[in-house]
Amino acid sequence: MRDLLQLLRPTLVHIAGFSVAVNLLLLVPALFMLQVFDRVLVSRSGYTLWMLLVGAGVALVLMALFDQVRSRLQAVAGQVVGESLSPVVTRLMVAQGARQSGRGSVEALRDVNSLRQLFATPALLAVFDAPWLVVFVALIWMAHPWLGITALAAALLMLALAVANDLVTRRHIEALQRATAGATRYLETSLAHADVVHTLGMTDSLIARWREKTSQAGGLHVGSSRRITTMAALTRTFRQVVQVGMLAVGAWLVIHNLASPGVTIACTILLGRALAPVEQVVANWKLLAEGRAALARLAELVTKSATTPTPMPLPEPSGKLLANQLVFRAPSEERLLLAGVSLALEAGEALAIIGPSGAGKSTLLRLLSGVWRPTAGTVRLDGADLAQWPREQLGPWLGYLPQDVELFPGTVAENIARLGPVDPQAVVAAAQRARVHEMIQGLPLGYDTPIDPQSALISPGQRQRIGLARALYGRPRLLLLDEPNSNLDGGGEMALAEALKELRGQVTTVVVTHRTSLLQHMDKLLVIEAGRPQHFGPVAEVLKAMQAQARPSPGHNIVAMPTVATGERPAMEVRS
Helix, strand or coil: CCCHHHHHHHHHHHHHHHHHHHHHHHHHHHHHHHHHHHHHHCCCCCCHHHHHHHHHHHHHHHHHHHHHHHHHHHHHHHHHHHHHHHHHHHHHHHHHHCCCCCCCCCCHHHHHHHHHHHCCCHHHHHHHCHHHHHHHHHHHHHHHHCHHHHCCCCHHHHHHHHHHHHHHHHHHHHHHHHHHHHHHHHHHHHHHHHHHHHHHCCCCHHHHHHHHHHHHHHHHHHHHHHHHHHHHHHHHHHHHHHHHHHHHHHHHHHHCCCHHHHHHHHHHHHHHHHHHHHHHHHCHHHHHEEEEEEEEHHHHHHHHHHHHCCCCCCCCCCEEEEEEEEEEECCCCCCCCCCEEEEEEEECEEEEECCCCCCHHHHHEEECCCCCCCCCCEEEEEEEEEHHHHHHHHHHHHEEECCCCCCCCCHHHHCCCCCCCCCCHHHHHHHHHHCHHHHHCCCCCCCHHHECCCCCCCCCCHHHHHHHHHHHHHCCCCEECCCCCCCCCCHHHHHHCCCCHHHHCCCEEEEECCCHHHHHHHHEEEECCCEEEEEEHHHHHHHHHEEEHHHCCCCCEEEEEECCCCCCCCCCEEEE
């Protein structure tokens, strides 16, 4: 955020400078009225009137030009905010979404947009003009103390209304933002599974729940809008009352020969100009409050990421993987998802992880990828903690295939190339290693076939195989596959087995699977149950140990006993 302020500082300084010029030129109408009433009408000089008109016209033209320039500078400041924050915030959102199993949110980008829109509203210029209230009140005081006292009282009351407006509406605006974001987030999450919603006839129930959330936000919106509009109406009315009061005080002074009519008119104009920015700030308070809240959230988000120092680049890894006593507890849960998991793989070794659903296999894979950080324990690649690897440097050496494969809008080649510059030779090489080259050539446009995430042109099995090619792009040193055969048919399974057989000894591979058909291409096997390791070692030894554990011990016989209701014969253990 300091870098952003450094970028904005020149623009904001120029806006402040032009605001000084604009507010100085705004004295011209008051001075014109003063001269007309006190000189022109008294002397009845047309020449003086024409000279005053020419001077006032030139000043007003300059004021219009300066006002236009500062408005354009205001738009430039908004563009600087968007271009500076959007890439940083998007990068942080991607990392945050990865830590939340892909459940990312675009709320931070909405905050960037709110902040950018703030620079496009007149309310921001009113903030620059508001301090001139003191200058205008001082000038009115110089004209006559009673007029100055009246202006000072009016200014203090207007500022009190602005503070009261903040106190009355701040909590309601923040609650409205939270409720609106929650309703939008619920709808986005639900629409991500639109096929399930539509197929199972859940649309009406989804709409009902969404309307319930939006109705809560709508109630808060009505309440906050009522308060804001009430305060704005009070401010506008009070401003008119103040101008009437100023004219009345000025008229009383004229009657008692304590001031001239020109002074009264000029001071009334000055007071109206002094109070106009405050009125505009109150009228646009919702935008200012939303921008302030967005800035606070973005500052918190960026500051948290800035506390992590950028690690030094490390040399290319060979693929040696070591996990020592991994413990992981989700931030919002007390239950341990993993406890005491350790493993060691030499470069080029292949490991299969098996276990029942919910055992923590996918959690372990995310810890091995470095996307999640363990609560305790370490994951080391070539002896270096994964936290020490810069993600931009580590990414090319990692291949990752999640359980739910998602492809991105673009061509097949662009997806395999990880959305970077397409190297045709590297893309074809990755596809060939994944045994998917022939399948891609069978698509309508081959590698140039466009991918629409919402289209059914490419089946889930094809997506999984293309995802494997993406994981193998660039010859990674560590390959992490989460159930890579969950959507594959017989041909796809054979292609996957051939790919794993070829990779064995070249790439360190970790595969989460429920099918034992892939174990013949693995060197080691890890069995997990309820987040705890049960067996780890060479595949043959682990399978032998599992069979011995499952085999009944001598001295136990299995006999069948009939049931009363169905006559079935359930197994019953009897000690002989």
